[in-house]
Amino acid sequence: MTAKEKYQPVLDLGESLQIKNGEVREGDGILKVKGQAKTQYEKNILWDKIKEIGGENPADIKANITVADTSVFHRHVVKSGETLGKIAVQYYGKASKYQDIFKSNSDILKNPDLIHPGQELIIPNL
Missing domain, CATH: 3.30.460.10 (Beta Polymerase, domain 2)
Incomplete structure (x- = not known):
């Protein structure tokens, strides 16, 4: 091989x-x-x-x-059924890191419990 x-x-x-x-x-x-x-x-x-x-x-x-883009860890498009906690687990292995994602997206998110399919979220470098 x-x-x-x-x-x-x-x-x-x-x-x-x-x-x-x-x-x-x-x-x-x-x-x-x-x-x-x-x-x-x-x-x-x-x-x-x-x-x-x-x-x-x-x-x-x-x-x-x-x-190409070192300013963020990733850019994530929200899928149906996802929560910030689930997204945090995917990228960081810890649901508690949802707060970092929420803070980095405070321009489009007003409540960490309200995200919508199709939104593009910044996943910050930690």
Whole structure:
């Protein structure tokens, strides 16, 4: 199995995330991947996928992923049934971090219990 075949799920994820300026090369059994994620969150999920496949310090892949927008951790579009607590768990692992999301979106949110599908929320860097 080539390194490219091994890491195909990473390449597929990059495509679904619409990674910009993507470049993939393979040589001497090492896959070299380059591109630009929209946010740090997207970069993190790419690295999580790399580690899931290759382990904590994979020697058969070199990835240079930059981030286009470092002012936020991510931008999240609210889906039906979501709460700020559920969104906080998704990005930070803790529901209590909903307050940070609420504060960062105080221009559009007046009550942390009232969010609506389709709203784009800033998920702040912590």
